Amino acid sequence: MTRTDLADVPRPDARLHFGVFFQGVNHWTIWSDPASGSQIAPASFRRVAQTAERGLFDAFFLGDGLRLREVDGRIHELDVAGRPDSITQLSALAAVTDRIGLVSTSNTTFNEPGDLARRLSGLDLLSRGRAGWNVVTTDNAWTGANFRRGGFLDHADRYRRAEEFLTTARAIWDGWADGAVAGTADVRSWSVPGAVSRVRHSGAQFDLDLVPTLPRSAQGHPVIFQAGDSADGRAFAARHADVIFSAHGTEFDDALAFAEDIRRRLRAAGRPEDDLRILPGTEIIIGATEKEAEEKARWVRLEQVTPATALGIAGLLWGIDLSERDAEGPLPAEDPVVVENTGAFGARRIADPRAVVAEWRAKAEANGWSLRETVIELGPQRGHVGTPAGLAEKFIRFARHGAIDGFNISPYLIPDGLDDIVDLLVPELQERGAYRSAYTGTTLREHLGLREARRPQARES
Numbered sequence: 407m408t409r410t411d412l413a414d415v416p417r418p419d420a421r422l423h424f425g426v427f428f429q430g431v432n433h434w435t436i437w438s439d440p441a442s443g444s445q446i447a448p449a450s451f452r453r454v455a456q457t458a459e460r461g462l463f464d465a466f467f468l469g470d471g472l473r474l475r476e477v478d479g480r481i482h483e484l485d486v487a488g489r490p491d492s493i494t495q496l497s498a499l500a501a502v503t504d505r506i507g508l509v510s511t512s513n514t515t516f517n518e519p520g521d522l523a524r525r526l527s528g529l530d531l532l533s534r535g536r537a538g539w540n541v542v543t544t545d546n547a548w549t550g551a552n553f554r555r556g557g558f559l560d561h562a563d564r565y566r567r568a569e570e571f572l573t574t575a576r577a578i579w580d581g582w583a584d585g586a587v588a589g590t591a592d593v594r595s596w597s598v599p600g601a602v603s604r605v606r607h608s609g610a611q612f613d614l615d616l617v618p619t620l621p622r623s624a625q626g627h628p629v630i631f632q633a634g635d636s637a638d639g640r641a642f643a644a645r646h647a648d649v650i651f652s653a654h655g656t657e658f659d660d661a662l663a664f665a666e667d668i669r670r671r672l673r674a675a676g677r678p679e680d681d682l683r684i685l686p687g688t689e690i691i692i693g694a695t696e697k698e699a700e701e702k703a704r705w706v707r708l709e710q711v712t713p714a715t716a717l718g719i720a721g722l723l724w725g726i727d728l729s730e731r732d733a734e735g736p737l738p739a740e741d742p743v744v745v746e747n748t749g750a751f752g753a754r755r756i757a758d759p760r761a762v763v764a765e766w767r768a769k770a771e772a773n774g775w776s777l778r779e780t781v782i783e784l785g786p787q788r789g790h791v792g793t794p795a796g797l798a799e800k801f802i803r804f805a806r807h808g809a810i811d812g813f814n815i816s817p818y819l820i821p822d823g824l825d826d827i828v829d830l831l832v833p834e835l836q837e838r839g840a841y842r843s844a845y846t847g848t849t850l851r852e853h854l855g856l857r858e859a860r861r862p863q864a865r866e867s
């Protein structure tokens with residue numbers, strides 16, 4: 407990249423925002439390495455959150471997994487297992503951190519607004535204005551089996567419900583006017599008379615009549631994140647979200663195309679383009695030299711794609727149980743079975759695997775790859791690999807061209823996997839003026855540079 411490149415960009419002053427996505431057990435986080443700590447012990451959460459705070463990150467982020475994924479009746483260990491409830495976990499972290507935002511992914515399909523809005527408000531108050539809510543609609547039928555609802559909503563209805571859910575949650579959060587707590591000894595009531603409104607809502611999804619129990623936080627109410635990549639999901643984000651957690655952050659052209667699509671949708675929704683931040687998920691692998699970084703990335707891939715994992719990933723593609731095959735041998739000779747997601751709860755099988763298998767066969771044959779090697783090379787890829795300076799330049803290019811506003815980073819090792827990002831990458835970004843050198847605010851909304859939440863006024867009493 408030349409200097410002219412950087413001078414001639416739409417956002418010459420862009421600064422990067424980082425979150426850390428603590429994923430919980432899955433094959434991307436190398437739990438089998440001797441350096442790996444517990445994925446569930448409070449000490450691990452604390453260590454990662456405090457490292458991120460030392461690195462001036464905007465947020466510590468957790469996903470939502472209400473049901474263990476299964477394949478043919480067995481736990482699908484390639485994917486997330488062992489995730490404590492996010493609001494519980496983040497409340498504990500609020501006590502051992504001071505500035506970093508705390509973002510809970512909580513779905514709108516199997517929760518109720520009167521309950522979830524209150525729990526998120528609680529986190530926002532306990533953390534003094536650092537809560538975020540990543541709104542997802544979640545996969546349906548298999549999660550629904552946890553509840554009496556089963557697979558009760560199709561995709562479009564899940565987003566209709568999400569829309570009504572969020573509108574209702576906002577009404578609940580706005581139920582207490584700014585300054586609604588008198589809180590002094592010389593007044594007759596703790597809340598200012600007329601400052602707390604009743605919320606009545608009657609819609610297709612929810613019917614409620616409640617008096618919100620909690621006042622507003624230092625940032626008004628939680629910051630709204632969104633994750634969901636369909637047209638409905640993107641439109642929902644453009645109408646409501648402050649931040650999108652996307653899966654478009656590895657290739658520059660893909661990231662830019664996504665960001666431009668979102669900006670088009672923002673304009674259509676009547677919102678200014680700078681009203682929303684885009685933070686793709688990513689993994690970042692750092693080495694002192696390009697060669698060292700590549701060697702480390704190779705080690706990470708081998709640890710992530712163990713023989714058992716390779717057989718699991720290929721098994722999902724083929725629709726066949728391959729667990730007894732030899733991962734270091736050739737690809738299966740059979741044709742893939744096109745399965746209607748039967749028996750694979752939440753473990754996504756590819757709709758038509760034949761084309762993918764044909765491509766894998768051709769490339770494996772041309773390169774002499776084993777099954778495991780093929781999965782490493784052609785299976786799910788993610789992330790960025792490089793030196794601290796090289797990565798800083800690359801990320802600044804992404805941000806200044808408007809392709810991203812930062813990243814939600816998944817460490818490949820818990821709890822130390824964030825250390826070199828904080829110790830080596832962050833200083834390179836700071837030196838180039840593309841990353842904060844201190845927190846300037848105390849709330850998540852301030853870290854992200856978002857406009858203030860609406861301020862409801864007390865009614866005349």
Ligand SMILES: Cc1cc2nc3c(=O)[nH]c(=O)nc-3n(C[C@H](O)[C@H](O)[C@H](O)COP(=O)(O)O)c2cc1C
Nearest residue numbers: 469470511542543544545633634635636639651652
């Ligand atoms: C980057 C990303 C992260 C997501 N994380 C979660 C999650 O932690 N829990 C969950 O239930 N769904 C998660 N989802 C899926 C959402 O539930 C999503 O709303 C669902 O797949 C349907 O939306 P879509 O068809 O718009 O993608 C995620 C989606 C994306 C793109």
